[in-house]
Amino acid sequence: MFFNLFRYFSLRYLLLNPFRTFLTFLGVSLGISLFLSILLLNDATLRSLDANVESMTGKADLTITSDGMGFEDSVLEKVKGLPGIKAAIPLIINYAYLEEDPTGSTGPMIFLGIDLLKDSSVREYNKTGEDIIPDPLAFLNQADSIIATRSWVKERGLELENTVELLTKQGVKNFAIRGLVDDVGPAKAFNGRMAIMDIDAARYNFGRDGLYDRIDLILDKTVPVASVQAQLKGLLGSRFRVEDKEEQSVSMQQMVKSIQDVSGMLGLIAFLVGFLIIVNTVNTAISQRRKDIGSLRAFGAGNSHIVALFAGEFVFLSLVSSLFGCWLGVLFANGSAEQMAAGMNATLLTNVSSMEIIFTVEHLLKGLALGFVSSSAALVYPLYKALQIHPIEAIKPATVDFGLHQRPRNLVLFGYLGFVLLILTGAGAVSSDAVEALQGKEVQPLFLLTGLAGIVMAGPYLVLLFLSNLQRLPLPFLLNFSLANLLKNPARTASTSIHLSLGFSLVIIVSAINVSFKSTIITWANAITSTPNAVNVTSWGSVSGLQVQPLHESLKEKLLQLPKVLVAERRNAVNGIRIVPVTISGERFMLKAFDNPGPASRYQFIDPIEGDRMDLGRNLFDPTQDQVLMSETMLSKFKKRPGDFFDIETPAGPKRFRIGGNIREFASPNGVIYMTRDTYKKYWKDPLVTLFTIAHSPEITGKAYIDLVGPGLNQKEHLMVNLPSKIGEEVQKNLNNNMAMSDSTKWIALFIGTLGLLNSFLIGILQRFRELGCIRSIGMTRGQLLVMILTESVTLGMTGIVVAFLLTLPVGYVWVNWTLSRLLGWKVEFYFTGQDLLILSVIGVVVSLSAGILPALRASRLKLREALAYE
Template sequence: MKNLIRYVALRHLQLRPARTILTTLGVAFGIALYLAISIINRSTQESFRENVESVSGKSQITISAGPTGFDESKLETIQKVEGVGHAVPMVEARAFFHGATEKDESLYIIGVDLLQESAVRTYKTTDDKIIDDPLIFLNQPDSLVVTKKFAAERGLTIDSKMDLATTNGSKVFTVRGLLEPEGAARAYGGSLAIMDIDGARAIFGKVGKIDRIDIVPSEGVDLTRLEEKLREKLGGGFTVERPEEQSAATEKMVASYQMMIAFFGSLALLVGLFLVFNSVSISVAERKREIGILRALGASRNGILGVFVLESAMMGLLGAFIGSGLGRILADFMVKQVTYSLSAQFHTNVQANHLELTLSQFLTTLALGAVTSAIAAFLPALRASRITPLEAMKSSGLESNRQERGGQRGVIFGATLLVFVYFSMRFQWNRIFAPIEQITQGASVLGAAFFGPALVFLMIRGLRKVTRLGKIPIFRLAQENLIRSRRRTATNVMA
């Protein structure tokens, strides 16, 4: 087996450098896109989790009632519930900074009660003073405290003016303080600002309203029992949950979006695998005589199978190594577009500030490239292992018949998948079983891939008639070559 690898597999890769390089790059580009999306998805999940944890602070229970909020009188009701140590109100809003470098970048604004805020959240500045003049901050409803990161990116200082677009119209705000990126100021990548709760109500048209209440329970209180008491006291229409439940719900909400873009990343990897399949198929056809000689000299079927599978695994491993570096670079280019799409879709400011390729991701990517390339090469390698010395000397008529039967099975399989896609979309099966949506997406791609070659061959036959009438030999020669090499043509169309 060692001699087969050394003198056959490695030698063949060296003798066909162009094909080896193109196939390896095909795998590399597929791996790069797949890995870039994986890195971004992981970073955005961490961002959502960090946002919830930073804003929740010391609170262990959060009460909300949807985007419209609820009457502030409920605060007193909650404060009287046994086991509630601190109940701190908050008003939430999202505003757009007209001068942002990124299109429609948003600023998450929270209106808080400064007298109670320290019980839940911590803020820090270099001189331990958040606001230079607290009276001005409280008396001027346009007062805003932003993070130093946000201010530095936009050239803001104390008393700078900002024109922000809000749901209640365009408003001008004044910067009254700057926060270090610690505690709540770490949320949303620093794109967070705080206001006095009464000023926020006046600015955003929420007078008499509260968006959420953060609860710090008394020491030794059973949280489950306290949640039950709060639900009983508030009645329907309120959501009483813990921060970790809120984080899980948010991650579940964006999971379908992340799965969709991961699916398209997988398609790029699939194209690379089609290239591997095609490359090995061509190699088997070219080396049929060589395979027959090796079999006559005593090479086993498993040995021949191993040679072709190992060739592909080596190309896949090298492609994955190159793709890992490209994927990390590609993630930097893609992250802004992906986070912007998430922000627009879920009406929140999504950041992905910790893009990193971990060792486990790198090793998984290498294994993915090698294993999937080996799998892609298995069928043509299996055909190669079944070639006998006698068959290697015969004409290719038998092989053509096999290709014809294989092509027919592929068309039937593709047509079946497309029929499934039609009924799934027609009767909206995803409402019955949620994962059907992802299954349908995959079936539509595979169905088109397997059924597409049949349409191409029909088109070629139609063109043959036209070119015969037009007497264009070069077109006829190209068409004959496409029809004669059915498997290679079909594989290229599928890719």
């Protein structure tokens, strides 16, 4: 019986309304695909991070890491002496660039400096059983030996004993491939883009003398791991992390969690827009088929049959749409994986190299479950109404609904409830104490959801209020008539406006977040890099992603010999800046150490939040006391104020610094600390420099100066010379990569919203078929009808957009200023210009016009005979 109901009714209804079925299918598919693609990308990121941990940690029981610039090699000796430690294997990790990559790739390569004799006891390098190093003696005797991955060598048409040119601390050097590893272990985690050299050669070539980046420990199985871990933590202090594999994974996952939470929420909202299409279609289908339901009931159909009839139809449609959505989701995820990894690596300094999208049965089930649950949820209320239909409906004469509908009480109630939710969202987000009481960051995504729920609930009510007030104005007849048509069925108008409100709200919010985020960071980047008459000198690579090869400070002398270097009083012409990640109290922060450029430079690199730039500069370079400047995120994290003291565990032991000022800094979401390079060198013993700035004579422009000195520096030292603004451009590129997914999400959500709008308008036309036929018979031309329907859609669209702006901009303001700032750690300022408003308004008109054209054409082409006979 149920199969017959499906075969003779459900399936046929779907096929009888092909366009509506297609719209619902497309809306649900796109919603599911977005949700799933974000899920797949998030899973792939976590898997990649896990694989990274797994392959790098291998068989090690515990791993010791510290600052991004490494830690002193004496730690190895200290650790080795502890009871229960069977083996301690040190490692150096470094980025390097090929002078010329035959594949055209410009990305960095990961170089591992390993203890060749011991490392294989931890990490896996060989799968095929072939010799990694055919001639071990030749390899060890020559400092230019490297081991490459088989895939990397094959891709470039290289073979054993071939040489490659690499940019090292000593300039470009030739390295010979004297060994090959399989694509397993670390090689697999870095997608084959990895090479290995002897640890001493790596330390020499990459300027890491006396340092290690990590030590992997293999413990005696009889000793509890936790006790050794506790012992090591006590021995090494808070500058070091001592973690097992799981803890390393958790640390990595914590880094990306906020970004994943936000993107997951956006995906869910996009799906919600698609879900509304099902709700609308189900409602229409049931209200259109009252007579059929009455007839079936008269013939003896029970409640279960009626439920089966509609459930079969919509659950089937949802499941088919979900299947297609899953396929589409995999496509989307594959398309954006590389960009997402690049953005994440540059911003969070992760090593996500291999983002392999794996679609599992679990993903399929999640996609299908989402489709099933959403269609079931959409069915509940309409089905309840359907079950109330009496068989008498079947024998009643057909009546046409020409009547005015009252504004449903529920709609008003929903509206008020929406406002309450919006107020609560604002209050909750603003009140930091309440947020912390509710477990801090965990509740932040909730405010995104409550805010949107508030918009969805309050939006339709405001739209109706707006339209009824608009109708009071002395408007031309056709516009007035269009308004009256919209107002005569408030429920229909409200449900139509929800699609647009939700889709458009998402666009406004994501745009506001993106614009605010970008503007804040770019404004900051421009402010700190706007030093006039200056250029930056670095090795090849991205400074903002810390993917440059550090330079030795001795290069300063050579740079001072360059022509037109500005020699002025109270200003140093060539200054080094060292940028390194540091671990403080187990968390990772960014440290920037500066040479004193002198007061004449106006300390342009400092962007103060409190106080004067010059005062902060003087504090920082105060020779009488070790002082630091701290970003506001870091100050609030440690509950410190300028003038307080702050303890840092340095390689030279714990040191106390006076906090000389509060600065705006976006280099790390956790926080950034500024100190002088002299102080840094004193405690970190690191003579390297990430970049040099050269102040040149004002007689020459920056670009001309680059043309003057750039080619020489490039040829002799293999250095890059750029304007300071290049860093800002890099930051912008990284931001674009990071925001690519949310950008795509918002446009797809708007597209789904447009589909929903189109669906609603089409349904509206169908419901008004007889009314429109009547008005045509009285004398309305096709053109007038077309204009009337288009006027209705644009009026509703524009009203929806105005309401979306009114509700969403304050919500966006609260989110950007409070929620987002807490989620990401950066204090982001709300930016939304008149130009953004104008662009989005134009998009809104285009969307509502596009959604209105098809229904308007359909209405204008209606056949009068059929329309007047339409029941």
